[in-house]
Amino acid sequence: MASSIETFGLTKRFGSFTALDHLNLKVEGSKCVGFLGPNGAGKTTTLKLLTDMIFPTEGGCRINGVSVQDDRKRALADAGVLIESPEIYPSLTPNEALGMVADLRGLAASDRRDRIRTVLGEVKMSDWADQKVGRMSKGMKQRINIASALVHDPAVLLLDEPSTGLDPRGMAEVRAIVRDLKQSHRLIFMSSHILSEVVDVCDEVALIDKGKLLFYDTLENVTARFxxxxxxxxxxxxxxxxxxxxxxxxxxxxxxxxxxxxxxxxxxxxxxxxxxxxxxxxxxxxxxxxxxxxxxxxxxxxxxxxxxxxxxxx
Amino acid sequence: MASATVDAPAGRLQVPGSMQQVLKLTRYQLREYIRSRRFVALAAIVLVIGAILTAVVAHFRGAVISTNLAYYGTFWGGGVVFVIVLAAVFFGGDAIAGEFQNKTGYFLMGLPMRRATVYVGKFIAAFVASVAMMLLFLAILVGNGAYYFGVNLLPWQIWLSLVLALLYLAAVLGATFLFSSLFKVSAYGFVLTALLFLIGFSLIQDVVTMLVKIEPWMIISYADSTIGEVFSTNVLWGLTGTVTQSTIGMGPHAVTTTTYTAGVGEGIVIMLVYLVVTAAAGLWLFEREEFT
Known part of the structure; x- marks a missing residue:
């Protein structure tokens, strides 16, 4: 079954403010979809709804056909998530933090060490594997967050502005990581307001503004159409x-x-x-x-x- | 809570059952507690309390420790309640609010776990960390007790009292987690728990007892007296407490005060009700809170 992300009539209101207005979007297959929009357009709101961090006012969403609202555990089982540059418990080392993620996700103990070593290598954090996360810079923590989204080799990746907080070199490395991930048959749904990032790594683009989807198509079709x-x-x-x-x-x-x-x-x-x-x-x-x-x-x-x-x- | 494992849709991974996840999360959360400054700070506070207590006992000796039962009833019964409240504030005050304020919740919420798993895992970790502090305090008391009364005179009531203290700890943590779930700012959880358990409940209990003149069975601090009361020779085990009236002064200026002492069974029921109600309410709130 192809990986998929689907929203149907997804609406989120905060009081009188409508952050997301009946979003209907279905992305599936192995590709990278850029979720574009200005600040406050509803990008992060959508991703939080997709991961059950907030609850829809109307509608719902599915990951790989499983309703996030009804069964978040099963819906997120094969998804890697990075939303809002989360903080990791400061006393943990990257090895331990990723060990916790792998453990809670059910990665076999025999694979865990190799997998953690691999993803730490991918995000260029191998040398810091045993240092306390609390002593790390924002950019380094973001790399660990990216590694934690990848540690179980997910089929679906939900990334909310993954290069946030990184220096130019870090941003370039994140793009390279996403490009590499595209090669391995994944569905990547990545919000961004950095157009060059989307052009660089994404196959398709969805543009959202004021909570409404303006279009969703391949980059070529969008360019040709408009x-x-x-x-x-x-x-x-x-x-x-x-x-x-x-x-x-x-x-x-x-x-x-x-x-x-x-x-x-x-x-x-x-x-x-x-x-x-x-x-x-x-x-x-x-x-x-x-x-x-x-x-x-x-x-x-x-x-x-x-x-x-x-x-x-x- | 279901404990069956969940197949990832692609069939590549088996997410552990919820009970397994609770235990795993507890382990990592406990590691976080043990490595934190607050664990060291609270252990230091307990040691200081123990040192003061040791000095007081050594100085006043016969006046305060006529029997081993009086010794444990006074110092364990009185001291452990304070240690429990401190531990609940330290380990539970920001347990839920901190996940929002420090944004560590965004790390956990991206994982395939039920929200209840996070809540219960953190609760157990806070409980275990608090028990460590209780046992440290108990070790100091038993050390002193062994010195004055010999190792063979550890009263059997200490084990019952320990069970009551564990129940009280669970009830206090239940309330602490509820307060922590009410806010997204850690400080509010800390302050509310500390104020209520160190001052608030005792104050309300006094008001209810003296002004309204009814048994304050609805106040959790009323139940904590049973932890020390079990060492008393005339302890009541049932669901009703004792009422003692005493008069201070004479003539028209005499003041009669009423003291209520909870029965052990009554104390257990109060603590259980607090635990169940606050844990359920806290979990209900956490299930509905949004990581905005």
Whole structure:
């Protein structure tokens, strides 16, 4: 059976404030779904409802077909959870904290030590395995939290802004961990407001604002749907180029719909034709001998969609 | 509480039964208590109380320890109640509220456990840690008792008194956990428990006894007197207590005071009712509290 997360009519009100408004969402299979939205959109509320930390006003949710509200124990049995950067009992070491999680989850004693060693290695905390958690920085604790979500090798991962509190290197490492996890047939549901993170690691994206789901689709479909068939790439040049040269040489290229000069050495090019169009564009740019160093898919596409959809609701 | 194991939907893991999880959680929670400063601090307080008690007994000797029963009745019966309240405040005051305030609850709540498992596991851990303090206090008293009366004169009543003290501890912890479940700030749980058990209940008991002139059977502190009362030669074992009236002064200024002493059976019932009601109410609250 494919792993799945499902919400049906999921609603949460705090007094007169509606934090989540009849959320209907079903994600299943082995993929990473980015759950995007501005602060206060209802992302963490959704994840807390999915883990029974708070209770729905209406509706409900299921993990792997098991109702979280009716049987949290069975619903969370094969899920790894990281919500709100939790604190670990300060007197425990990472080895002990993960041992407790493994023990309570029913990991066989024979597998426990190897598994803990593996996940501590994955989050780069092996050298701290026997130090007290209470003496660790916020970023180190977050790594232990990620390790605790992984220790039982879950089929479903619920991650609430997992890179919160980490330095840039830590954030990059978390992304690498999530990318690796995608390879091993898991369903990852990850909330974030960092667009580059979502573009980098997610296959699909769900956008939520003011408690309502605005859309849920693959990144490609979202980009295609909201960008009117346009794609965007960022082009890095070895040498500066003048605005006149951009207008004279780049803008007229076939399939180019628009060019924005970000700085003297960086261009953002909107074009049509999908992957074929991108291939022709790269060939043409190289043929112009502008000193093209790199052509990368722009994060701005999702950013523009994000901003347009969020502002539409204002 | 069901104790059957739960198959993960994918069939890869068997989550332990709830009873097994309670015991596992108790073990880790107890480890947390034992390594904490509060455990060391409370042990130090108990040792200081024991040292003061040893000095008092050595100084006044015959005046306060005429018999071994009087010795244990006075010092164990009076002292252990204080130790129990302190232990409940130290280990139970923030047991539930702390999970919210310190955000450790978010770590536990992501695990496949029933909420009752968390509540019961923490309760047992607090109970065991408190029993350790009680036994430390008892060891000091028995040491003194052995010195003055010999090791063979440990009265059998001490075991009954110990059972009553354990029951009182469970009842106090039940109330402490209930208070802790009412708040999401640890300090409120600490303060409310300490105030009620060190001052509040005694005050209410005095008011009920002196002003209303009825037996204060509804106050838990009324039941704790049975812990020392079992050493008394005229102890009442049943469900009714004794009423003693004494008059102070003479003539129109004479004041008559009434003292109620709970029967042992009555004390047991009061403590059991407190334990069951507060534990059920605390668990009910915790089951409905949200980790917002």
């Amino acid at each position: 960008a009117n068939g346009h794609s965007t790439v960022d082009v890095l040049l070895a040498r500066p180029i003048t605005p006149e040269d951009v207008a004279r040489r780049v803008t007229p290229l076939p399939s180019v719909a628009g060019v924005q000069q970000l700085d003297p050495k960086r261009l953002r090019v909107r074009f049509t034709g999908g992957l074929d169009g991108q291939e022709h564009l790269v060939e043409a740019l190289v043929g112009l001998h502008l000193g093209v160093v790199s052509v990368a898919e722009s994060e701005s596409a999702l950013e523009e969609i994000y901003l347009s959809q969020i502002s539409r609701g204002d």
